[in-house]
């Protein structure tokens with residue numbers, strides 16, 4: 443018997459959960475895609491954040507709902523604007539790895555005031571990141587529900 447209180451056990455449990463236990467699949471668009479295509483992808487794939495990749499599948503940007511709304515306010519036709527000119531770009535993207543602790547990612551979501559973070563893997567040292575997943579506020583919410591149902595070992 444460890445002598446730990448219920449809340450200490452819960453804290454230990456939460457602190458050990460990794461990104462890979464709660465990540466979702468990523469939805470990506472090419473950097474050559476138009477804003478129009480990105481909006482269609484966002485609706486069809488039912489996500490709030492898209493990750494932008496180049497032709498080598500390397501992460502180059504992030505697109506949020508508001509990024510696309512903002513671009514839609516202009517007069518230019520959405521078919522002619524490439525996402526690469528409106529996205530938030532590397533190196534200003536907050537990323538995480540599959541073996542990071544989920545609570546650290548939750549803190550990043552709060553600190554940076556963003557909805558989602560790409561889960562990445564370094565392809566080769568210094569040659570950028572490949573997107574392997576995504577963590578959003580929804581993943582953190584389902585973690586909370588699982589904890590309250592005592593569904594985490």
Ligand code: ADP
Nearest residue numbers: 504506507508530534535536555556557558559
């Ligand atoms: P919205 O803008 O729709 O409210 P977010 O809060 O997620 O959605 O995005 C706010 C801004 O932060 C957007 O300009 C978006 O491009 C950017 N952003 C979103 N996710 C990330 C991230 N993981 N790293 C860096 N910037 C991000």
